[in-house]
Amino acid sequence: MPQPVDIVQKLSLVTEQWSPKVVARLNDYEIKVVKVQGEFVWHSHDDTDELFLVVDGVLTIQLHDGDVVLHPGQLYVVPKGVEHCPIADGEVHAVLIEPSGVANTGSAGGDRTAAYDDSLSSSAR
Amino acid sequence: MPQPVDIVQKLSLVTEQWSPKVVARLNDYEIKVVKVQGEFVWHSHDDTDELFLVVDGVLTIQLHDGDVVLHPGQLYVVPKGVEHCPIADGEVHAVLIEPSGVANTGSAGGDRTAAYDDSLSSSAR
Numbered sequence: 127m128p129q130p131v132d133i134v135q136k137l138s139l140v141t142e143q144w145s146p147k148v149v150a151r152l153n154d155y156e157i158k159v160v161k162v163q164g165e166f167v168w169h170s171h172d173d174t175d176e177l178f179l180v181v182d183g184v185l186t187i188q189l190h191d192g193d194v195v196l197h198p199g200q201l202y203v204v205p206k207g208v209e210h211c212p213i214a215d216g217e218v219h220a221v222l223i224e225p226s227g228v229a230n231t232g233s234a235g236g237d238r239t240a241a242y243d244d245s246l247s248s249s250a251r
Numbered sequence: 252m253p254q255p256v257d258i259v260q261k262l263s264l265v266t267e268q269w270s271p272k273v274v275a276r277l278n279d280y281e282i283k284v285v286k287v288q289g290e291f292v293w294h295s296h297d298d299t300d301e302l303f304l305v306v307d308g309v310l311t312i313q314l315h316d317g318d319v320v321l322h323p324g325q326l327y328v329v330p331k332g333v334e335h336c337p338i339a340d341g342e343v344h345a346v347l348i349e350p351s352g353v354a355n356t357g358s359a360g361g362d363r364t365a366a367y368d369d370s371l372s373s374s375a376r
Contacts, residue, residue: 127316128314129319129327130319130320130322130326132322132324132325133324150302152300152328152349153350155280157302157326157328174278177282191252194253195255199257199259199306200257201275201282202253202254202256203275
């Protein structure tokens with residue numbers, strides 16, 4: 127039987143911050159859930175836009191053009207090639223959508239790069 | 252200044268049912284909001300998956316394998332080529348994500364086919 131994906135339920139299974147978990151796929155795109163707190167690293171994705179949708183908390187996406195402040199139910203698409211750095215005072219629960227295989231740190235790399243994890247996906251490989 | 256997209260605020264601007272409105276773009280994909288009520292038509296999209304995320308109300312996606320019942324905060328990706336027919340007793344507010352240019356009625360066509368509308372997008376063309 128086909129089953130829905132409950133975003134809050136999936137987020138309840140996430141124990142690590144800054145470690146996106148794939149929960150669904152849309153063609154060659156992935157829908158991920160993530161918990162974040164504090165400041166990430168400045169980075170960009172040279173080949174793709176990246177969608178952030180906040181579910182809980184307040185996420186600020188720092189851009190060189192100014193900050194985008196996202197409350198629950200608000201989304202923002204960071205255009206490809208645009209340097210950005212998410213920051214959150216309290217813990218934020220969010221959904222990310224981007225093509226398969228995109229690293230969370232983009233072209234910046236470094237020790238904040240998360241391992242690929244689709245263990246919360248019903249079609250985990 | 253870059254601005255967030257508030258899903259509920261965008262939905263508040265939608266006056267017609269079954270008429271998806273583009274509110275954001277992610278590469279060659281579109282994020283749309285839609286209000287639906289009653290039964291749609293059975294159709295499929297031969298070339299693409301389609302993501303449904305319910306924001307308000309209860310949406311049933313009828314499939315030949317069974318029904319998927321989506322409550323707020325739940326999503327489902329209808330695989331490409333799979334016939335489906337959304338149905339809702341009360342009005343449902345939802346987000347759709349699919350590649351640009353996908354018709355709401357897929358290969359079924361007919362008078363339920365909605366005109367393309369990106370007037371709620373900040374980058375309306």
